[in-house]
Amino acid sequence: MNALWLENNQISLQNVPRPRKPNEALVKIRRAGICSTDLELVKGYYPYKGILGHEFVGEVVEVEDASWIGQRVVGEINVVCHQCEQCLNGRSTHCENRTVLGIVNRDGTFAEYTTLPPSNLHRVPDSVPDEMAVFTEPLAAALEIQQQIQIKPTDRVLLIGAGRLGQLIAQTLALTGCDLRVVARHAHQQDLLKRRGIRIIPEEEIKPWRWDIVVEATGSPSGFSLARQAVRPRGALVLKSTYKGELNLNFSSIVVDEINLIGSRCGPFEPALRLMESRQVDPTILIADEFKLDDALKAFEHAAETGVLKVLIET
Numbered sequence: 591m592n593a594l595w596l597e598n599n600q601i602s603l604q605n606v607p608r609p610r611k612p613n614e615a616l617v618k619i620r621r622a623g624i625c626s627t628d629l630e631l632v633k634g635y636y637p638y639k640g641i642l643g644h645e646f647v648g649e650v651v652e653v654e655d656a657s658w659i660g661q662r663v664v665g666e667i668n669v670v671c672h673q674c675e676q677c678l679n680g681r682s683t684h685c686e687n688r689t690v691l692g693i694v695n696r697d698g699t700f701a702e703y704t705t706l707p708p709s710n711l712h713r714v715p716d717s718v719p720d721e722m723a724v725f726t727e728p729l730a731a732a733l734e735i736q737q738q739i740q741i742k743p744t745d746r747v748l749l750i751g752a753g754r755l756g757q758l759i760a761q762t763l764a765l766t767g768c769d770l771r772v773v774a775r776h777a778h779q780q781d782l783l784k785r786r787g788i789r790i791i792p793e794e795e796i797k798p799w800r801w802d803i804v805v806e807a808t809g810s811p812s813g814f815s816l817a818r819q820a821v822r823p824r825g826a827l828v829l830k831s832t833y834k835g836e837l838n839l840n841f842s843s844i845v846v847d848e849i850n851l852i853g854s855r856c857g858p859f860e861p862a863l864r865l866m867e868s869r870q871v872d873p874t875i876l877i878a879d880e881f882k883l884d885d886a887l888k889a890f891e892h893a894a895e896t897g898v899l900k901v902l903i904e905t
């Protein structure tokens with residue numbers, strides 16, 4: 591089958607054998623989305639060799655339990671052991687023996703087929719089209735914030751960054767009724783937020799020590815330092831992006847201001863599907879372009895351009 595292969599910071603289209611794993615479902619990919627993590631993997635941010643891609647919607651074509659056959663599905667990306675200390679204590683996304691779809695020791699979804707254990711799969715409601723369902727994984731990641739902290743309607747919440755993940759975070763935070771402001775660099779990002787009735791704030795108008803909750807979604811040191819200045823004493827600073835290299839951080843100020851630092855990664859799939867089914871969240875406004883798998887290299891070039899949001903690959 592055709593697949594987008596990453597090796598030594600180079601991506602290329604390769605003809606590879608169709609995957610087969612005992613006790614896993616064979617899923618025919620319908621659409622897959624390029625995310626910032628994919629672009630960082632290509633830059634060599636994490637060591638990974640294999641098929642890229644982890645955001646997808648597909649159809650189950652082979653599996654032991656016949657009730658799955660023909661089902662349109664999305665899939666959780668962490669494949670876990672169910673036996674380690676983390677798994678046994680309800681933290682399976684932190685499984686000590688996990689593989690991660692298209693990220694850690696497991697071939698991903700920019701291919702005609704992939705495999706996942708059936709326990710990772712979620713059926714997609716009929717009313718959720720492919721181009722919406724393909725956003726389930728990043729939307730779930732956005733919702734992890736509400737899993738981790740309580741957001742009150744009276745809270746002042748500042749979101750820094752309105753890129754691929756930032757847009758989804760903005761749409762879900764808006765549902766909490768909090769007093770939300772978003773820092774968005776590009777005009778197009780600002781337009782998408784305005785279309786949803788979400789208020790933006792120019793960087794220079796952000797007063798320090800004022801915000802109950804600050805969510806950092808830029809992954810840049812400047813975004814982090816802005817977030818650090820904005821959060822009030824005893825406020826929460828939620829980190830949604832990884833940072834290249836080391837961050838320079840004055841830890842004493844975190845102690846003195848009693849800041850809650852919260853790292854935030856993968857989230858719950860079922861609520862993400864529900865929010866799209868009810869159209870309370872519409873991620874399709876992020877779609878910038880769509881390419882065939884044969885043009886996946888072009889798709890990656892396009893996704894890497896500044897300000898471009900979601901690029902999809904159709905297989």
Ligand SMILES: [Zn+2]
Nearest residue numbers: 625626627645
């Ligand atoms: Zn991703």
Ligand SMILES: [Zn+2]
Nearest residue numbers: 671674677685
């Ligand atoms: Zn485990």
